[in-house]
Amino acid sequence: MIGTVTLNLALDVTYEVDELVVGGSHRVDRSRQRAGGKGVNVARVAATLGHQVLVLGFVGGVTGELVAEELFDAGLTALLTPIAGETRRTVAIVNGSDGDATIFNEAGPTVSADEWRAFLDRMPWGRLGVLACSGSLPPGLPADAYAELAVHARHHDVLSVIDTGGDALTAAARAGAVVRANAAELRAAVGDVEVEEGASELVAQGAAAAVITDGPRGMVAASKNGVWRALPVETVRGNPTGAGDAATAVVAAAVAESAEPDWSMVLKSAVAASAAAVLTPVAGDIDLGAYRRWQPQVFVQ
Amino acid sequence: MIGTVTLNLALDVTYEVDELVVGGSHRVDRSRQRAGGKGVNVARVAATLGHQVLVLGFVGGVTGELVAEELFDAGLTALLTPIAGETRRTVAIVNGSDGDATIFNEAGPTVSADEWRAFLDRMPWGRLGVLACSGSLPPGLPADAYAELAVHARHHDVLSVIDTGGDALTAAARAGAVVRANAAELRAAVGDVEVEEGASELVAQGAAAAVITDGPRGMVAASKNGVWRALPVETVRGNPTGAGDAATAVVAAAVAESAEPDWSMVLKSAVAASAAAVLTPVAGDIDLGAYRRWQPQVFVQ
Secondary structure: OEEEEEOOOEEEEEEEEOOOOOOOEEEOOEEEEEEEOHHHHHHHHHHHOOOOEEEEEEEOHHHHHHHHHHHHHOOOOEEEEEOOOOOEEEEEEEEOOOOOEEEEEOOOOOOOHHHHHHHHHOOOHHHOOEEEEEOOOOOOOOOOHHHHHHHHHHHOOOEEEEEOOHHHHHHHHHOOOEEEEEHHHHHHHHOOOOHHHHHHHHHHOOOOEEEEEOHHHOEEEEEOOEEEEEEOOOOOOOOOOOHHHHHHHHHHHHHHHOOOOOHHHHHHHHHHHHHHHHOOOOOOOOOHHHHHHHHHHOEEO | OEEEEEOOOEEEEEEEEOOOOOOOEEEOOEEEEEEEOHHHHHHHHHHHOOOOEEEEEEEOHHHHHHHHHHHHHOOOOEEEEEOOOOOEEEEEEEEOOOOOEEEEEOOOOOOOHHHHHHHHHOOOHHHOOEEEEEOOOOOOOOOOHHHHHHHHHHHOOOEEEEEOOHHHHHHHHHOOOEEEEEHHHHHHHHOOOOHHHHHHHHHHOOOOEEEEEOHHHOEEEEEOOEEEEEEOOOOOOOOOOOHHHHHHHHHHHHHHHOOOOOHHHHHHHHHHHHHHHHOOOOOOOOOHHHHHHHHHHOEEO
């Protein structure tokens, strides 16, 4: 089972309007809301690809109740730790004309030390094949919360996949996790280097592997056995939000099956899943037909 | 007691951002939420001016619970009819730089015929000195819902003040209500006439009185005893949302005291309250000091 950690769960509210005009008053033509946060996107994609998932995170207040309900309705098993604060919302305003989104992110509730302890105490390590952690940290949590999780995971013989940036990325690498980042986040952590070099640097620091999305230039994986670059299949137009999370889902699923997967094969699937995520308008969804069509076509160097 | 009817209650969510950029992703610096809808603004202003109020409307779902809680926290007594649908939200994005607001209004839940009947059945007529109705109608209600309320009110010797436009405005006039509208709404109902003439026309149709806000040109009242125009005190800059609701609150309070108030005196207070509402950033609030300072200064023709 793939455990996905979303420390800053959200209720993602989407409003469709005719056209967003700054200073204007808009009638909302359609609205929808569902559980969000990068870890939830990872869980949705992994579930779509046929894997068993467990959503882990904090919920509080009525917004937290709505998040829990929506996860249930979506068929995603969840183990949620209650907090005193109110779960945050994000609001996306989508133009009916061109589909462009304008996004507003609430900061999220403060998580206390006791609540963080409660979260760690209820981790069902025995049931997890891998732990995938992604997304921002809510106020109150230690900056190295992900590395702390990775260390706990190792003590229980569970490998973790951590999607983060900056200092948290190098901390996750040193904790022995499989690390996920985009090129900008990688460079914020290891300096202005080639992506292949930066990924290898994270492995040298202790990461089990590093998988770096490099935008239109594809994706790079590094492990102690080598470095690979996968090229994108074709130019895909759509909504890039959630494309990285689709890659993380594929990486987590691979690591759940084998601690040392064939990274060139993983990259093929990750690139295809990323592109298939761009095709869908909502983060967390992927176009399964496109994924299956593209997966064999990805070229890995 | 002033009963205020808000058939399309809302949870008004306000997000403060640095600057709204279409297509951008924004961190919400501050957020607040409170019960909203024009009738709630009327109730807040009336309560601020020292009157006892009763908020009447529909609530459903968790958003409805939040609306009920906030009304309670604000000290506003409420008699709310439960509905199966979910109470709507509005989201206002306020620029930190210039205070400009961009607004998104959800349509609101559909109210069934049974729920409308339940609302009418629980009207506490014996406790009401006046019934003030304002704001949009939710889907499902008859277009003449306000006129229906005014007729019920008359049967119970309660006068009603109805803030609306178009056909609903003439229907309210024919039902014998005190009608409230702005100049544009008046003209949509009676044609392209002078405000004084249009107001008198509504009285000729049966309205107990008509009070029309005329933007920077002040306010007009008509009853069977005459027509009055009040000029604005001074040019006030600020947030005009809720200024008309402040005028409705003053009109409702006057009608609660006397079925035939001195309309020139009512206009003085209504103009001062409107201007005092513009001074505050949030609809439903008024600057009480400014109101008291301006009220004696308003000039009525």
